[in-house]
Amino acid sequence: MNHDSILRSLIAENLVSDPASARGRLLHEAARLFREKGYERTTVRDLAAAVGIQSGSLFHHFRTKEEILKAVMVETIRLNTALMQAAMEAATSYRDKLQALVRAELESINGQTGEAMAVLVFEWRSLSEESRAYVLELRDIYEQLWLDVLEALRKDGVLAADPFVVRRMLTGALSWTVTWYRPNGGLTLDDLTQQVVAMMGLAGSGR
Amino acid sequence: MNHDSILRSLIAENLVSDPASARGRLLHEAARLFREKGYERTTVRDLAAAVGIQSGSLFHHFRTKEEILKAVMVETIRLNTALMQAAMEAATSYRDKLQALVRAELESINGQTGEAMAVLVFEWRSLSEESRAYVLELRDIYEQLWLDVLEALRKDGVLAADPFVVRRMLTGALSWTVTWYRPNGGLTLDDLTQQVVAMMGLAGSGR
């Protein structure tokens, strides 16, 4: 299962919007603007202008501005959970599974869904109580993928530290790359992946 | 030089505000509110109410709301740069210096200045162009402390990875602790420091 076929099946199940649809294009522009200026500094007029409609017309697609933020986050988590699951299942050893997870998360943060991932990291405070609860629920599924692999590595004696702590450190380190990593800086995502794995004393598993 | 004496000398040089002064109390409350709700969602009325004055009276102390954000950030960097410098100079070996830096940064993120540090991480987009340039200038001084130590460790062959990459990964991992670490969770900052150092293959240097 490659990136495109996973995306297509999620669209078919109505779990994420088709990027070509009106809704999909709006969500893409929203992610870009939220990332660039922050949710609060982005006005509904900005959002509307970005897709070439009047501000009032937005409210035929979403009931509130916050619902747009929620949709950006929810669809991003859904897509990346699916991508991550596929990347992980393709690997055989737990060491390779971890490397696949790191690579996939770096990809999701610095690739196509990067803007939306940054929104997910930086704008969660602008969510309402209920939206936040729902997003956290989805995030837990995502996080469990990591913990399963890290716990297996620990049982095998490959990992000495607490899986929870390690996962949290990795979350910070990887998501922070969004603030500094630039693909055309001579450093590939594979290079980065290698450095991270090496940093954990798990180097030498090939690339 | 301990924490208090460093703070006092910075106050004497007018580089940070006395926490007991009107300005200092306002900045402390501002950091708390910016952290809790975000800069944009915090109104000047919120800020004024937090220190028990009218919203208009704020503008006798600061010309704009943004100037308050800038002051929170600038004073926090100044204080933590000084604290970090002291912590580092107290250590003898480079390995111990790194451990001291990690410990000091965890302290700054999760201790007294934690709220302000979180603001520094999450709210920089709300700064004006000029303020941002100034804050970045101060940050560069701070970052150089880290790079000097990491580069020395690399020359000694203790560290295999690129100091820039390592520092950035550490920045992410450590600043992210602000979102999950709770001191009364059975995990001390010393424990965390140990785990970080161990994660880098530099364990066994005592605590």
Add this chain to the structure above:
DNA sequence: CAATACCAAGCAAGCGCTTGGTTTGTAAAC
């Protein structure tokens, strides 16, 4: 008696969102 710190009141601008009505796309009815 000057400077500092504050209050009470409110302005202009920008905000999310609503409203009433028009255009566009689609598909059945004739």
Add this chain to the structure above:
DNA sequence: GTTTACAAACCAAGCGCTTGCTTGGTATTG
């Protein structure tokens, strides 16, 4: 193959409210 029906998509206008900030005046302090 034109007409009719109807919903979805959109526009133009603007309402009600909140925002950062200003103003003119009054205590408080050394």
